[in-house]
Amino acid sequence: MDKKITVTVALVVAIVLPFLIRSEYYMHILVLALMYVMLTQGLNLLVGYVGQLSLGHHTFMALGAYSSALLSLKLGIPVILSMLIGALIAAFLGYLMSKLTFRVRGSYFVILTTAFSEIARLVINNSTDITGGPMGVRNIPSFSIFGYVLKSKTSYYYLGLVLSVIIIYVCDRIVDSKTGRAFAALREEEGLANSVGISYARFAMVAVVVGAFFAGIAGGYYAHYTNFISPDLLSFNNTLTILLMVVIGGKGTIFGPILGSVIFSFVPELLRAVDNYRLPIYGIVLMVSALFMPKGIAPILSNLYNDAKKKYRKNKLNRSEGGIS
């Protein structure tokens, strides 16, 4: 019941938001925040539920972005279709990556996923005749649906909202199913999970492939929104940002990465006022959160909420008891 109310309120706020925000610039940040929601939801399946840290998630986003951009630009494929194909290509690459990495865990998994994304970056950077190399891809067609071309930031905001809501819903349902429970079992105790018939190779693959598909969608969304992409998408900075959003927002919860995406899309912008000190402050914020909120922000919020509810109930009980006596 609580969940229903929270979701409804959040949705209403999200729908009304563009009417309250007049600044084009903040609309732009919101669009990026939605893209990050799509990315972090997928990554969270692997990091938060299966419990493996990946530094290669932005690769799938870049792959979705490049595939969709090139397919629509060079072959004239409708954008909706090219985004879908891009996401499928990203998912297929996710499949290959999980097949290559299923034997390793922990830090070795981190190293392999890093290497994997470096390879992708080099390939994209050097395939000048297809990807334009460091020059990037320009003039990518905008997103269009039924002949209606999306131009304004507000329209992209709503497109992003629809995609994000679908992705969040799917992740929520996965987590609440046999598959999601298997993820958690592998995270908690892999040997025991095996002994009840749960295989790491299989479920880590599911998490990676689903996450890669969503990242591919996010990539396509970004490419058709900005109309320009470059190998900067594959910068280490980018992958780190996504990971921080998941971890500091609250990994292993659906709400946490959403919170992380919104906060870490806006924090760097809010700090522009103290421009020179922006990066050091950012760094300190990260260190403090890692030290004092190792589980992220989301669990703290839900604890506060539960405490408040308990207190409220207690008060009510005291009052009614008082009435009887």
Added chain:
Amino acid sequence: MAILEVRGLTKEFGGLTAVNNVSFDLHENEILGLIGPNGAGKTTTFNMIAGSLAATRGSVKYNGVEILGKKSTEIANLGIARTFQITAIFHGLTVLQNVVVSTHRLQSANILDSLFYTKRYREEEAAIREKAMDVLEFVGIAHLADVVASNLPYGQQRLLEVAIALATEPQVVLFDEPAAGLNPEETRMFDNLVCRIRDRDISILMIEHNMRLVMGISDRIICLNYGTLLAEGSPEEVSSNPLVIEAYLGKGGEE
């Protein structure tokens, strides 16, 4: 009839033969105790049967089908459950979630069912929760269903391990020192629990150091020493076998 036929099971770690040509049967509906001094190869034998360690040679037949060489997940899915020498539970999950997760092999609803919230999904979710509660009731920790597993006292963590194994609806359970670290009171309760598990038509192979427990409830006992099978028979036969006594206490001096 033998539900598990172990023949010539051997494990060599380089030059060291940890388990040497061990053969025995686990009969249907029996409690078979596996004893032996430390380092005798008991857990190694277990790990090979459960598929978490590759055997060097030998054969293990489960209901007449060879299972040696299969992965541990495949063996679990065939209906062989196990517990671990060092307590293994899903620490961060609640007691109920621990058991619900462990019914994995019995669940058939897929992601799509969950996505569209189908009847099959809803019915199955309700059914496995009920089933999980039954199992918790059976081992006696149903009142702790909502406690996070890592907060349980040690004795109840061991009971949760048993619940996890039973949740897979196994035909065979391998217990690796289930009573280690339990106090006498808990051990007595454990006695009773193991017997009740057998009464559910489950065959049990149990490594145990607590002689009173293992001698009291086992139908038969096998004893390993230095990786070889030393003795096999009823608890009385094995406990009076001079080789077994020697393995545990050493040879008498010439005084």
